[in-house]
Amino acid sequence: xxxxxxxxxxxxxxxxxxxxxxxxxxxxxxxxxxxxxxxxxxxxxxxxxxxxxxxxxxxxxxxxxxxxxxxxxxxxxxxxxxxxxxxxxxxxxxxxxxxxxxxxxxxxxxxxxxxxxxxxxxxxxxxxxxxxxxxxxxxxxxxxxxxxxxx
Numbered sequence: 001x002x003x004x005x006x007x008x009x010x011x012x013x014x015x016x017x018x019x020x021x022x023x024x025x026x027x028x029x030x031x032x033x034x035x036x037x038x039x040x041x042x043x044x045x046x047x048x049x050x051x052x053x054x055x056x057x058x059x060x061x062x063x064x065x066x067x068x069x070x071x072x073x074x075x076x077x078x079x080x081x082x083x084x085x086x087x088x089x090x091x092x093x094x095x096x097x098x099x100x101x102x103x104x105x106x107x108x109x110x111x112x113x114x115x116x117x118x119x120x121x122x123x124x125x126x127x128x129x130x131x132x133x134x135x136x137x138x139x140x141x142x143x144x145x146x147x148x149x150x151x
Contacts, residue, residue, distance in 0.1 A: 003120050004028045006047035006077075008038040008064065010056045014107075018051070021109055027116070035064030042074045049100075049119060051112075054083035065097045078119045082107060 005027050009015050012033070019029045030047060032038040035056055050068070054061035061081060068074040082103040101115040 002026075002028070003048040004030060004045075005116070006030045006032065006038060006041065006045075006050045008032050008035065008050065008056075008061070009053035009082075010034060011053070014053075014105075018107070018109075018112075022113075022116075025113060035059040035061065035067075038064055039067055039071075039074075042068060042071070042077075046073055047077060049116060050077055050079045051116075052079055052081050054081055054085060062097070065099075069097055080112075080115050080119060082112070 005022060007015055007018055007022075007029055009018075010033050015031055015033065019031060022029050030041060030045065032041055036059060038050070038052075052061045052065060056064075059067075061083070065079060065081075068077070068079075078100040079098070080101045080103060081099055082105055084105040100119040103112050103115060
């Protein structure tokens, strides 16, 4: 595949699981654990796609995306956002920040991979095909549930 994906999430467990799954699919994964780290990295490296969590501190994913869109080197990069927040699709439309797709947590890795492939090919969401979950999503979702219980 040779595509480089920047994964931005403050939950190490989710990052580790997604990195393992996406690396097995042939993607080169760059990891940052905050919006600031992601913005710093994008000054030196331009990924093909950004997977961006919204609920992070000290700056959330929306602010990270707004700041990335103001920079010439990152303004064009497609972004897939993901979060446990249920208002995410409406927020994405309202903010008009050029979000390619929205994935809800807990993550269905089959849907995520489909969204990544469509976005990298420049296709719109909604292929209409049934997406089966990857068994490895169990690992990520257990970690996500533990993270929610701890916070």
